[in-house]
Amino acid sequence: MMSVTGFYAAPMNADAQYICSRQVKAKMSGVKNQKSGHFVSRGWVPEPEFPTPRQYSGPRILPRPPKPANGVVAKNIYVTTGRRRICYTRRIGCDQSKHDQGAHLMARPLPLAFGIVLALAFGAWAEEPSKNVRQKLYITNSGGNDVTVVDLATNKPIGSIVVGPHPHGIVAPKSQDFLLVTIEGGKVGELVWIDPHTDKVIERMECGPAPNALAITPDGKFAYVPCSNGYFEVIDVANRKIVERIRTGGRPHNTACSADGKHMYLAPMGDVKKVLIAETSTRKVIGEIPFSNVVRPIALSANEKYLFAQVDGLIGFEMAEIAGRKVIHRVADTLTDDQKKIPSRSHGLGVRPDQKELWECDLAHSEVHVFDLTGAEPKQTAAIPMGGHVYWLTFSADGKFCYVSVLSKNEAAVVDTATKQIVARIPAGREPKRLLAVTVPER
Numbered sequence: 001m002m003s004v005t006g007f008y009a010a011p012m013n014a015d016a017q018y019i020c021s022r023q024v025k026a027k028m029s030g031v032k033n034q035k036s037g038h039f040v041s042r043g044w045v046p047e048p049e050f051p052t053p054r055q056y057s058g059p060r061i062l063p064r065p066p067k068p069a070n071g072v073v074a075k076n077i078y079v080t081t082g083r084r085r086i087c088y089t090r091r092i093g094c095d096q097s098k099h100d101q102g103a104h105l106m107a108r109p110l111p112l113a114f115g116i117v118l119a120l121a122f123g124a125w126a127e128e129p130s131k132n133v134r135q136k137l138y139i140t141n142s143g144g145n146d147v148t149v150v151d152l153a154t155n156k157p158i159g160s161i162v163v164g165p166h167p168h169g170i171v172a173p174k175s176q177d178f179l180l181v182t183i184e185g186g187k188v189g190e191l192v193w194i195d196p197h198t199d200k201v202i203e204r205m206e207c208g209p210a211p212n213a214l215a216i217t218p219d220g221k222f223a224y225v226p227c228s229n230g231y232f233e234v235i236d237v238a239n240r241k242i243v244e245r246i247r248t249g250g251r252p253h254n255t256a257c258s259a260d261g262k263h264m265y266l267a268p269m270g271d272v273k274k275v276l277i278a279e280t281s282t283r284k285v286i287g288e289i290p291f292s293n294v295v296r297p298i299a300l301s302a303n304e305k306y307l308f309a310q311v312d313g314l315i316g317f318e319m320a321e322i323a324g325r326k327v328i329h330r331v332a333d334t335l336t337d338d339q340k341k342i343p344s345r346s347h348g349l350g351v352r353p354d355q356k357e358l359w360e361c362d363l364a365h366s367e368v369h370v371f372d373l374t375g376a377e378p379k380q381t382a383a384i385p386m387g388g389h390v391y392w393l394t395f396s397a398d399g400k401f402c403y404v405s406v407l408s409k410n411e412a413a414v415v416d417t418a419t420k421q422i423v424a425r426i427p428a429g430r431e432p433k434r435l436l437a438v439t440v441p442e443r
Helices: 096-100 112-126
Strands: 002-010 023-025 028-032 040-043 045-048 072-081 086-095 133-141 146-151 157-163 167-171 179-183 191-197 200-205 222-226 232-237 242-245 251-257 263-269 276-277 284-290 293-301 308-312 316-322 327-331 346-351 357-362 368-372 379-385 390-395 400-405 412-416 419-429 431-441
Touching: 002 308, 133 167, 146 167, 146 419, 157 200, 157 419, 167 431, 179 200, 200 232, 222 251, 222 263, 232 251, 251 293, 263 293, 276 293, 284 327, 293 346, 308 346, 316 346, 346 400, 357 390, 368 390, 390 431, 400 431, 412 431
Parallel strands: 346 390
Antiparallel strands: 002 072, 028 040, 072 086, 133 146, 133 431, 146 157, 167 179, 179 191, 191 200, 222 232, 232 242, 251 263, 263 276, 276 284, 293 308, 308 316, 316 327, 346 357, 357 368, 368 379, 390 400, 400 412, 412 419
């Protein structure tokens, strides 16, 4: 609830403490001056009538403003929103001699409508977090040791973060106040924390060998990291420690978390040929979905009804119904006769945020294929030439753009999802792989 507690002229001189530090203004009396149409105050009240420190989150002592020029006083406007009380000042002309005599003069009152506008404007500013945000893209350069940082307002690189040899996976929690990157190429596996406000490494810890594409729960409490020793390691993010190891066999490679954070989908490569479903509350495997061949990247629908998986031997993907724990569609990409002569594989897929399309990478054919998901079964609607081998993709939060890592060109391509046209190309590091678009709020 918002209220304006008063509009007053305060006596000001060089020796006097700012009146707001010792007294606060009276609440408006609600008595309307019939002639002027303004509300009239009943005067000053002692500070204890206002909220105690436990109720009041703002400062108790307001800073003293600069000494006003002769004939000018500060006009104080108090705005209350919820438990916050804010004082704003503006200067008006008045008779300074009467102030020297200590007289409390009432300035010409502001119209009620203007007061309400101020209350709404200042109250909203006080209660709501800043709406100033910055959109960034982070690209792990698997052939090097860094992450490229891109400003998505301009689609230009703005920095590079050295993280360690062969960075692989990258994720952020729902709050997007930190990023996690897996380091695959060191003597030991590592997990690295990045602050997206400063684009600096702020923490790191050792984990299992050669970690790949991890996932994190939306609340940011636990990360599931696939390691080459046959285990997915569960990391307590706040305490930087391994709290569980889930053995899946094969070579743990990709991970996906449900939107509600209740389930983690674990996809190892090798003869396992299935995706295991772990319950995040118990960290135990509660189910599995078999696929026709070795599982590569995976993607989930937002409602957790379907799981999509790229598998060896298929340029395309398989679509599984999670409740039934079975594949319901095997979808092959539409290829030209010349493309069929070139061996390739699919690596990289994602569901567009509106859930109407699935986009997937055809690596050696240097294309991104788009499938309509609104019908009875997925149907290919577009093939977008990328000009080089493609390895991964991700979307902007609003789904208007798809960002594709063009590994053989050391760049990322920006595709307009409505027109299916490339609108920008972004230089990256050596062999870019995973990408992550992040919305960074202003601190």
